[in-house]
Amino acid sequence: MQTMKTPVLILIFLMTFQTLSAQLERATRSSMYxxxxxxxxxxxxxxxxxxxxxxxxxxxxxxNFGFGYQTRFNDFVLGLEVLQNSGPxxxxxxxxxxxxxxxFLLNVGFSFTEEGPFQLIHYMAIGAGxxxxxxxxxxxxxxxxxxxxxxxxxxxxxxxxxxxxxxxMTGFLTEIxxxxxxxxxxxxxxxxxxxxxxxxxxxxxxxxSWELNGINFGATQAGAFIRVGAGITxxxxxxxxxxxxxxxxxxxxxxxxxxxxxNDNLVENGLQPFSGRPNNWGLKILGFNxxxxxxxxxxxxxxxxxxxxxxxxxxxxxxxxxxxxxxLFDLRNLEIGAMGGLGxxxxxxxxxxxxxxxxxxxFEEPDFDGYVRSAGxxxxxxxxxxxxxxxxxxxFYDLIFAVxxxxxxxxxxxxxxxxxxxxxxxxxxLQFSVGIRP
Numbered sequence: 001m002q003t004m005k006t007p008v009l010i011l012i013f014l015m016t017f018q019t020l021s022a023q024l025e026r027a028t029r030s031s032m033y034x035x036x037x038x039x040x041x042x043x044x045x046x047x048x049x050x051x052x053x054x055x056x057x058x059x060x061x062x063x064n065f066g067f068g069y070q071t072r073f074n075d076f077v078l079g080l081e082v083l084q085n086s087g088p089x090x091x092x093x094x095x096x097x098x099x100x101x102x103x104f105l106l107n108v109g110f111s112f113t114e115e116g117p118f119q120l121i122h123y124m125a126i127g128a129g130x131x132x133x134x135x136x137x138x139x140x141x142x143x144x145x146x147x148x149x150x151x152x153x154x155x156x157x158x159x160x161x162x163x164x165x166x167x168x169m170t171g172f173l174t175e176i177x178x179x180x181x182x183x184x185x186x187x188x189x190x191x192x193x194x195x196x197x198x199x200x201x202x203x204x205x206x207x208x209s210w211e212l213n214g215i216n217f218g219a220t221q222a223g224a225f226i227r228v229g230a231g232i233t234x235x236x237x238x239x240x241x242x243x244x245x246x247x248x249x250x251x252x253x254x255x256x257x258x259x260x261x262x263n264d265n266l267v268e269n270g271l272q273p274f275s276g277r278p279n280n281w282g283l284k285i286l287g288f289n290x291x292x293x294x295x296x297x298x299x300x301x302x303x304x305x306x307x308x309x310x311x312x313x314x315x316x317x318x319x320x321x322x323x324x325x326x327x328l329f330d331l332r333n334l335e336i337g338a339m340g341g342l343g344x345x346x347x348x349x350x351x352x353x354x355x356x357x358x359x360x361x362x363f364e365e366p367d368f369d370g371y372v373r374s375a376g377x378x379x380x381x382x383x384x385x386x387x388x389x390x391x392x393x394x395x396f397y398d399l400i401f402a403v404x405x406x407x408x409x410x411x412x413x414x415x416x417x418x419x420x421x422x423x424x425x426x427x428x429x430l431q432f433s434v435g436i437r438p
Contacts, residue, residue, distance in 0.1 A: 033231025059088035077109035128169035130160035151370025163316035166281040214358035246287035249435025253280035257427035376412030
C-alpha cells in the first residue's frame with residue numbers, strides 16, 4: 001500500500017496556493033474552526049463475523065471531531081483539516097471493542113456566493129490517515145511491574161501507526177462535500193464568529209486498503225457525514241495586510257526529555273528500554289490582530305522500539321494547546337513574540353505482539369497486547385522569532401519561517417499505575433515551523 005507522508009501533502013498545498021494566488025487580485029478571508037458530527041459506516045466483514053457467532057453487530061456510525069484552517073481567494077478556497085474519529089463501543093464478556101481513526105486532509109473548493117456574511121462552498125479533499133482497532137479488557141495490575149510481567153489483556157491492530165510518529169499516516173483518502181457558514185460579529189473585534197455546517201461523503205477508494213488480520217476495515221475511513229461547528233474568521237471588510245491575518249504552519253520539534261523512570265522498570269522486567277528523544281511533528285494555526293496573537297497547536301510525540309524477541313512497544317503523547325500572546329518586536333518582516341498555552345495532553349504506552357493470528361481465531365483468543373494510558377492538563381510559556389518572506393509581486397501571502405522555544409509543564413499528575421511520569425512530561429522544547437500567512 002502506498003504511504004502518503006504529511007510533508008508531501010503540505011508541499012502540494014503550498015504549490016496549489018501559489019498557483020491560484022498568482023492569478024487573483026487579493027486574499028479575502030482566512031479562518032480556523034472546530035466541528036463535530038457523525039458518519040454512517042458499516043464494518044461489514046467484522047459485523048458478519050459477529051453475526052455468525054450469534055452476537056450483535058457494532059453500531060453503524062462513528063463520531064467525528066475536527067480542527068481546520070481555511071483561506072479564501074475571491075471564489076477559490078484552500079484549507080486543511082485534522083479529523084479524529086471515534087467508533088462505537090461494543091461489549092463482549094469483559095472486553096470492550098472499539099476503533100479510532102485519524103485523518104489529515106487538504107481541501108480545495110469553490111464558493112457559489114460572493115464574499116459576505118453567508119457562504120456556500122463546494123470542496124473536495126485528499127489526504128492520509130491511521131486506524132486503531134482494539135478489543136481490550138481491564139488489566140488487573142496494580143503496579144507497573146505487574147503490568148509489564150503480564151501485559152496481555154486483548155489485542156490492538158494498527159494501520160498507519162501514528163503512535164510511532166505522525167509521519168506514519170498511510171493510505172489514500174478523499175472527501176467530497178459542501179460547506180455553508182454564516183458570520184456573527186464579535187463586538188469590539190475585527191474577527192467574526194463563524195457558524196458552519198459540512199455535509200458530504202468520505203471515501204477510501206482502494207479496496208485492499210485498511211485490511212488487518214484477514215478483515216477489511218475500510219468502512220472506518222468512509223461514509224456519508226454531517227458536521228457542525230464554529231470558528232474565528234477574518235472577513236474581507238476587516239482584512240488588512242500587516243494588521244490581521246490567520247496562518248497555518250507545519251512544525252517539527254525537539255523535546256528534551258527521556259522516559260528514564262519507565263526505562264528502569266522495563267530493564268528490571270527483561271524488556272529493552274527506549275533510546276533517544278521523542279520525535280515531534282504537528283500543526284500550528286496562528287492568528288494575529290495588530291499585536292495580539294492567538295491560535296492552536298496540535299502535535300504528536302512518539303518513541304518506538306523492540307521490547308523483546310516477540311513484542312514491540314511504543315510510548316506516545318498527543319498535546320493540544322490553546323495559545324494567547326503578544327508580538328514584542330516587529331521590524332519589517334522580522335517578528336519576536338511571546339505566548340502562553342493551556343491545553344490537554346495524554347500519555348500512552350503500548351506493548352504489542354508482532355505475530356497475531358487472523359480473524360476469527362484472534363477474536364476467540366484475543367490476549368496478545370497490553371495498553372496503559374494517562375491524561376491531564378498541560379501548560380507552557382513560549383518565545384518565538386519569525387521571518388516573513390513575500391512570495392510574489394502581489395504580496396498575496398507570506399511564507400513564514402520561525403523558531404519556537406519554551407517549556408511544557410504538566411498541571412495534573414501523570415501516572416502509569418504507581419509509576420509517576422511527571423518528569424517525562426515536563427520538558428524544554430525547540431520547534432521549527434514553516435507555513436503560510438495571507
